[in-house]
Amino acid sequence: MSLVGMTIAAEGAPAQERSIVSRRSRLLRPALGFVLPVTLALAWEIIVRLGWSTGRLAPPPSVIFWTFVDLARTGELQRDTLVTLSRVAAGFGLGAAVATIVGAATGYSPTLRRLLDPSLQGLRAIPSIAWIPLFILWLGIFEASKVTLIAVGVFFPVYLGLMGAIQSVDRKLVEVGRAFRLSDFEMVRRILLPAVLPAYVISLRSGLGLGWMFVVAAELMGASEGLGYLLIDGQQLGKPAEIVAAIVAFAIIGKATDWLIALAAAPFLRWEDVVRHD
């Protein structure tokens, strides 16, 4: 082999190797997150199987799995999931919609901000769970009080996120809009909206996270169906596997809905100049 040929071969090999390594790491990286929970679950399973623990209060993964299957077979899991999901959807929709309108108004208009923001900040200081007794008195123990509580939980992160984002839009970009003589409406559509979108999406995601937190509080305060009801039912009837199954269901659906928002927003945020490690 000539010297040139050797040089080419030497340069080609690492490139090929690199592409294989990058493909492998693309598959391996997400898997890395499973290492810790799977190891812990397997260890617990082995400990119970070996009889070192009865696993009565902390059931092993296999028992939780079969509880999951049983709940799904009777249709209870689907029904409870659907009920909880619809409560979160209604509360999130309501809270996010009101927060978007109020946040946009206070972000855009200093007068409205001076008028509304101090009161809203005052309300924010109240732990939202403290509203529960009042909501039950006002709205009864059924859906309305639960949805309202979730909406209150969702409202604050979205409101604060959007108002802050509008206030921190780069003045220099707004000036570009002015130099091109954009109308107020065009300024909002072509400059403000795209500029606040990344922060708005983050605030929606943290709002949704709080929505899932508050649906549990709402269902714990009295419900005859829903994943929160499964938790109470498991506690009262001494069925820890049912409690863990409900917690796992919360985790899966919570993560899935968060992922849906991120996925829906991704095409609009491709321009972002952020650090991408993947």
Next chain:
Amino acid sequence: MLVLDRVGKTYPNGVHALGGVSFEVELGEILAVIGGSGCGKSTLLRAIAGLDPPSEGAVVLDGERIGAPHAKIGIIFQEPRLLPWLRVADNVGFGLAEQPKAARAQRVAAALKRVGLADKANVWPRELSGGQAQRVAIARALVPRPEVLLLDEPFSALDAFTRTDLQDHLLDLWADAKPTLLLVTHDVDEAIVLADRIMVMRPRPGRIFDEIAVDLPRPRDRQSAAFDFVKRRVLAGLDRSLNRAPSSAEDEQKAEAGAAMWW
């Protein structure tokens, strides 16, 4: 014709930034306004752009008083200020929203080709170098075919090589439609390379101190004796504008060292 009639600006906090600036600029003329930091040259440019209307006097373009951004006036800022959520082509076409899509695409493509970035039409602004981004900003300002183009220290953030390159390129683009160019700068070389006339400003409040005609044929040789002569004249004017005694030895040193950046 662009006419400034005793244009003054006092900010609400009492700062008297501009004190009665008057001059006229013919259509197609290139005028450079030069001066140290805080002499009010950017305030003057913003008043002409209609972004910060003057508190006294008037800016009049073709008989029309300018109090807000105007269709006939384009502006290029110190930073490219591209909208990061729009691809390069959409940034260039930003001021053509009312045009039919096909006509817009055609003009954008032509402008991008003209600034040598036809292959960058579909990239995001974050993928451009500083010089490329400023070229896009130039294309964006020129595409609506303004009668007056204002430039606020447009190349000051770029490296020396890119700056020289873009100065030549700007002249090249200017020759297409010959709009009036009004350039604010603190770079003496840049003012002499580009302008037909140089206005020296003095600060507190900002006003015109000196006016120097640059009668050199284009393209201008930055190394020529004639260029050097004008440069000394401008530097001396700048020194006098700050009540500094012009020292010929110092001037020579500045010229020799190429220290034409006058802050």
